[in-house]
Amino acid sequence: MNNFIYKLEEKLKSIIKECGYDTDNVTLVTSSRPDLGEYQYNGVMSLAKAYKKNPNIIATEIVEHLLQDSTFSNVNVAGPGFINLSFSDEALTEYMNEVKDDININKGQLKKKKIIIDYGGPNVAKALHVGHLRSANIGEALKRLAKELGAEVIGDVHLGDWGRPMGLIILELKNRHPEWKYFDEDYNGEYPDDIPITNKDLEEIYPIASTKAKEDDNYLEEARIITYKLQKKERGYYALWKKIVEVSVANIKSLYDKLNVSFELWNGESDSDKYIDDVVNYLKDKGLVCESEGASVVDVKKDDDKVEIPPLILVKSNGSVSYETTDIATIWERMKEYNPDEIWYVVDSRQSLHFEQVFRVCYKSGIVPVNVKLDHMGFGTMNGKDGKPFKTRDGGVMTLSNLIDNVKSEVEKKINNNLDKEEQEKISNTLTCAVLKYADLLPNRSTDYIFDIEKFSDMNGKTGVYLLYSTMRIKSLLDRAKENNYSMNKVTGIYSPYEKDIILKLLEVPSVLDKSFNERTLNYICDYLYELTNTFNSFYASVKILTEEDPIKRESYLSLSGIVFKTNRMLLNILGIDVLERM
Numbered sequence: 001m002n003n004f005i006y007k008l009e010e011k012l013k014s015i016i017k018e019c020g021y022d023t024d025n026v027t028l029v030t031s032s033r034p035d036l037g038e039y040q041y042n043g044v045m046s047l048a049k050a051y052k053k054n055p056n057i058i059a060t061e062i063v064e065h066l067l068q069d070s071t072f073s074n075v076n077v078a079g080p081g082f083i084n085l086s087f088s089d090e091a092l093t094e095y096m097n098e099v100k101d102d103i104n105i106n107k108g109q110l111k112k113k114k115i116i117i118d119y120g121g122p123n124v125a126k127a128l129h130v131g132h133l134r135s136a137n138i139g140e141a142l143k144r145l146a147k148e149l150g151a152e153v154i155g156d157v158h159l160g161d162w163g164r165p166m167g168l169i170i171l172e173l174k175n176r177h178p179e180w181k182y183f184d185e186d187y188n189g190e191y192p193d194d195i196p197i198t199n200k201d202l203e204e205i206y207p208i209a210s211t212k213a214k215e216d217d218n219y220l221e222e223a224r225i226i227t228y229k230l231q232k233k234e235r236g237y238y239a240l241w242k243k244i245v246e247v248s249v250a251n252i253k254s255l256y257d258k259l260n261v262s263f264e265l266w267n268g269e270s271d272s273d274k275y276i277d278d279v280v281n282y283l284k285d286k287g288l289v290c291e292s293e294g295a296s297v298v299d300v301k302k303d304d305d306k307v308e309i310p311p312l313i314l315v316k317s318n319g320s321v322s323y324e325t326t327d328i329a330t331i332w333e334r335m336k337e338y339n340p341d342e343i344w345y346v347v348d349s350r351q352s353l354h355f356e357q358v359f360r361v362c363y364k365s366g367i368v369p370v371n372v373k374l375d376h377m378g379f380g381t382m383n384g385k386d387g388k389p390f391k392t393r394d395g396g397v398m399t400l401s402n403l404i405d406n407v408k409s410e411v412e413k414k415i416n417n418n419l420d421k422e423e424q425e426k427i428s429n430t431l432t433c434a435v436l437k438y439a440d441l442l443p444n445r446s447t448d449y450i451f452d453i454e455k456f457s458d459m460n461g462k463t464g465v466y467l468l469y470s471t472m473r474i475k476s477l478l479d480r481a482k483e484n485n486y487s488m489n490k491v492t493g494i495y496s497p498y499e500k501d502i503i504l505k506l507l508e509v510p511s512v513l514d515k516s517f518n519e520r521t522l523n524y525i526c527d528y529l530y531e532l533t534n535t536f537n538s539f540y541a542s543v544k545i546l547t548e549e550d551p552i553k554r555e556s557y558l559s560l561s562g563i564v565f566k567t568n569r570m571l572l573n574i575l576g577i578d579v580l581e582r583m
């Protein structure tokens, strides 16, 4: 499909060729001097160097050709050879009408790519914390972005359900309820369908068990043995574990629902268990495994390492498999079942060594061929106003569910309470989600940031609330136009500088999507949404749209408003934010 700027870059490239110069890269950038032109081409100076010619002469030659093209309304040379360009109203209007139904002209660009995104990563029976929010938000948005660009994407939640925490919880339950059939080794019958524990119980039990294990070596040893037996699928432990997972996953799902986050796969570390033996044998056959202090390890260091990368522990001395091994076995499974082109891990930056070790083993052993990309997309920490890890008012750990509740009570203050209860609830849920997403996706993925509930819920700031409110206002404008049977089929021309600003902003959509995708960070989309919305709001505040008497102008205003609405909706949808009808 037509990409306005890209097509002009191609045109410019052939003009430069016609003038007798060779160049690979022609890029037009938005102008730093809007008084001289809308876009600029800064490549003349390097041509001048290559051809040992005066840049001004080259620029003038190129400009002569450009002036013959009706796409431009103004072309000039500034300084030593910067070419400034402005686009004609006709060219811009025509382009708007081409993209009026769908501005995402990059749609097919990733058509042949299959990507698995591993994100969320909650741990069974442990309360989700604010770090899990970032993984869920960023992972979900990257997934939607890749889909929007045409890739086939599979999201996998990769539950933490197979490690020591499971052993600890089972041990604590065993101490509290020794009479449960799950703990009776001689019992051969069916286990009960329900277990008398709730998710809340589980979340309380885990910290208690974990503290005990730190203070008491015997307790820790017992938990280790239970973990080992669970991994060997001993009947009672395994049955109890299944129940624990069931209770916990139901809760996890309800939290993700509130965040508009969903997964194609609900697999966990435990699902890789069936491949562990294959993986270990495969690595042994390749001669990559050695014994070290009773454990089986794989050496992964490289000659040019700047920091020391320790060997990866495949099987611990007590026989249990490590977090690394479950990840390798999961990759083994993913290659076998889905054969993806890329696997992305949206996981806290603090786990980068873990992934480095895992990826090295996969490439070194050929489990993953070199043309398949394994990529860890780390992210920074969300902190409280004091710049320290987020805490509740009384100093406790801020769980994700706490945070959602706090944001919700803040946004409820802004809702029109004349609406019926059900609608108020729906609005406050959508706004809560918008606040959490926009605040979390606005900073560059890899930086730490401070989450300030009041600031991020502000109706007039750079917030999800402001964007939703503005987008909804465009929607109601369009609805009113529809009620009046006003036509809005096409952009008929450009009648004010406000429209010109909006159209110039809309030209940036393809590059914003590309940049966000290439750098795997959503901040460009977040910034862009804010800028486009502001540009539109200036138009809305200064131009009478619905009451414009000239039907040709009115049609144009409305059509352009429609394009902005669709653009906002598409971009908000990538971020995981639903557009409301009213609030």
Ligand code: ARG
Binding pocket: 118, 120, 121, 122, 123, 158, 159, 160, 327, 345, 347
């Ligand atoms: N459950 C882990 C945690 O909470 C994150 C899992 C990330 N994904 C992975 N494949 N290791 O830290």
